[in-house]
Amino acid sequence: MRNMIYKARQKTGLVRHLFLFVSLASTSAVVAQPPPVNQPRPAPIMSRWEKQVTADNAWREYPRPQMARQQWQNLNGMWDYAITSKTAPAPTTYQGQILVPFAVESTLSKVTKSLTADQRLWYRKAISIPKEWGGQRVLVHFGAVDYECNLWVNGGLAGSHTGGSDSFSFDVTDFLKEGKNELVLGVLDPTSSGEQPRGKQLMNPQSIWYTPVSGIWQTVWLEPVPRQTYIEEVRLTPELDSGRVRVEALLDKPANNYTTAIRITALDGSQTVATTLVRAGRTAYLPISNPKLWSPDSPFLYNYKVELVTITDPFGDTPRNRRPRQDEALRTAYANATVTGTPLDAVTGYFAMRKISVGPGPVPNQPVLLLNNKFVFQNGPLDQGWWPAGLLTPPSEEGMAFEIDFLKKSGFNMLRKHIKVEPERYYYLCDKMGILVWQDMPSGFLEGQNESPGDQSEPIRRSKGKEQFELELRRMMNRLHNHPSIVTWVVHNEGWGQYDNERLAAWVKALDPSRTVNAASGWNDRNAGDFYDIHTYQEEPNAPEPKKDRVVVIGEFGGIGWPIEGHLWNPAMRNWGYQTYHSADTVLAAYKKKYAKIVDYYQKQALSAAVYTQTTDVEGEVNGLLTYDREVIKIPIETLRQIHAPLFK
CATH class of the missing domain: 2.60.40.10 (Immunoglobulins)
Known part of the structure; x- marks a missing residue:
């Protein structure tokens, strides 16, 4: 029946997007009796940077460029791992080795196994503390662990953390001894059987939902600090x-x-x-x-x-x-x-010295986004940040820099980081290379905690779920506060777990008045925040209606699909786009048609920003300007730049 409805209405981008949302709803509705979990498979395609990853070169850069010290020790590399029942004690023997910082489901981890909600993932690593660190305290830092973890050092519980995108640290000084020390980390991850923030992870990935990510997925490192205070x-x-x-x-x-x-x-x-x-x-x-x-x-x-x-x-x-x-x-x-x-x-x-604000623009009574007190149109892609062999973990700094450089050369000055928090060095590159960032808060919800387009009221959420969402939102804002590239916080994406939208938008603005706030990107607007944001996947994007008190933006449009043989995640599945074409000429014509409307809205209606879906293909999605392996640029860079040029005149 859903397929019949979908075919009958495929001309309308909103319904097309809603269909994908319903697909998730039907999946999450059976959480009490989940279907068998699809085991992840080795990546059938890989980017050139993923092919270069080894245990010796995996993420060697200093992980915190915004607050650096001279002394540190990188713990990335091979760790022992085991998967047990979540009720089992710590293992005495381990099943093999895993390459940190890549998630257990990823190909680059060298494990490529699922972690279910009733299992625990264990890590073990032997470390030695350099003699020159003597007399100092020692911190162990985790860039991110999805989702809930406990750390034991030489058998003593050193700390616990809950939150899949947060960086955190434990002072392990009192647990250390001379010579070899043992770190043991135990991890639980409910993925889509829980309502915690998780972005686009789904235990049985399909359509716009991707392979889960569990365990360590960002750099682990040691740092000495002064004993008295630091x-x-x-x-x-x-x-x-x-x-x-x-x-x-x-x-x-x-x-x-x-x-x-x-x-x-x-x-x-x-x-x-x-x-x-x-x-x-x-x-x-x-x-x-x-x-x-x-x-x-x-x-x-x-x-x-x-x-x-x-x-x-x-x-x-x-x-x-x-x-x-x-x-x-x-x-x-x-x-x-x-x-x-x-x-x-x-x-x-x-x-950096920069200012992002809202102020008057070229059209009377229609505010616009200002950068350093001037109207600068923000043109960017929806950027998912997924990789075929690393999943949420980029393969290297070079791989991340390639993408940002591609976007800049193509005439984009912004990207919307879509319901994912990147490693901190990603934002360092955005700061250094010069690209604006809209940073989404990762969403999380279960069936019954979501909205559909046109809903007049928001579902209520349990206090426990709200507390965790808001804790992780605040952690994200605190961790990323210093990055000048980040100019906008996006609180909710569409109706995905949206709740208390007006309150949260005001709260985020109060916490950080130095940035703009996009309360809800797409679907159900609650008259909150600095933005009126619509999603429009029609062949010709619709225009947002004028707003006297907020800027108007198109937070998602485009979605031109082109499945390219030899660069597909799974050639046997339906590789889809919001509109799908099969040649360079038809893709280019569709892209020009869409951007002609964006230029028109910018010139005549003071549209402030537009977000094209998307930077790369991701698993079964083929909407990317690049293929998932980043090997094929579907529209030439110079052509893209020429199409975008009128937005900056």
């Missing part, structure tokens, strides 16, 4: 109109004295442009004279250095109850204080 977090927020950058440097515990201070230095290359001292636990402001602005056309990055220092008490013997309380008096006193000795801790990173 810099745990640095938050930088450019305030372009004030010509300054706000800096919040936070220690691992409060400093309840007047002699612990933070010295902050901004640099243009190696040349100091501003420096100040501030009392630990207080906000600092660095003036940036004649700032060099960051944009996709000129992605200039300043460097910074934050040091934990000791100063002479700026108030001498003055009793505490007689010391100044005014912020300006405190700021002046500390800025003029004298540093004694050498820094106790130091981290380096970068920031």
Whole structure:
């Protein structure tokens, strides 16, 4: 019956997208009695970067470029693994080896097995702590583990974490001994039998839903930090109109004295442009004279250095109850204080001077997106970030850079990172190479916790589910706050687990007023956030209606499918697009037709942005500008650039 409805209405992109949504609903509706799990198979196609991955070269780059220290140890490589019942104790023998940081289902992991909700995945790794780290505390960092995990160090429980896209760390100092140490990590992952944020993972992947990802899927690493106290977090927020950058440097515990201070230095290359001292636990402001602005056309990055220092008490013997309380008096006193000795801790990173906002545009009463106080159309693809052999884990920095470079050369200045959080080095490349990012929050829901287009009310969610979604949303925002490329937070995608949309949009805006908020990309608008966002997969995209109080954008359109023999995930299945063609000429004609409407809406109706589906093919989807293995560019780069050029005049 669904097939008959689908064929009868295939001219309408909304119904076409809804059909795919219903496919998930019918799958998740039988969670109580799940069908047999499809075991993942080795990737039938691979990108050139995936073919180059080995245990010795898997993700060797420093994983946290926004807050770097000199000393660290990479733990990526071969670990022991085992899969047991989730009720079983830790194994005494292991089944083989797995290549970290690739998920157990992936080909690059060298395992390629499913993990079901009633199983636990175990990892084991022997480590040694360098002698030069003596006298310091040792942190173990995980870029991301999907979904719930516990870490034992030499048999002692060192920490637990829940959240599939979050970076986290444990202080393991007290568990360590001389010589060899044993790390054991146990992981549970309900995938689509739970309502946790998981993006497009489905136990039995189909249509727009992909192979699950379980366990470690981003870099694992060790870092020594000073024993007494250390810099745990640095938050930088450019305030372009004030010509300054706000800096919040936070220690691992409060400093309840007047002699612990933070010295902050901004640099243009190696040349100091501003420096100040501030009392630990207080906000600092660095003036940036004649700032060099960051944009996709000129992605200039300043460097910074934050040091934990000791100063002479700026108030001498003055009793505490007689010391100044005014912020300006405190700021002046500390800025003029004298540093004694050498820094106790130091981290380096970068920031940019850029502003994203909403303001008046060329059409009266229709606000537009402004970059550095100017209207700049945001043209980008829907970017899923999946790879045939690595799944959610990119194969290398070179592979990620290739995609961003392709998009830039093709006339895109933005991408929408679709319900996935990338490794931090991905956003570093976006910052460095210059591309705007709309960052989606990964969705998660079960049948009954979703909406359909046109629904007037939102399903209610359990407190437990809301608490976890909002915790992970806030973690994502905190972790990625410093990246200038990220200009928009997308709270909900379509009706996928959408709830309390107005409240969440206001909450996100309050947490980060320096960025715009897209409350709901597509489907059911709740008059929230900065955007009115429609999805339109018709052969000629529809225009969003004008809005006096919000920008208007097309958050998804396009979906031109072209299955190319020799580059398909599964040639035996239906490889689909929203409209499917079979030659370069018909694909190009369809693309020109769609973008002609986008240009028209931009020129006449002050459309602020458009998101084309999509960067690459993904498993059974063939909507990509690139094939899934990134080997075939379906429309030449220069042709794409010419088609997009009118959007930047």
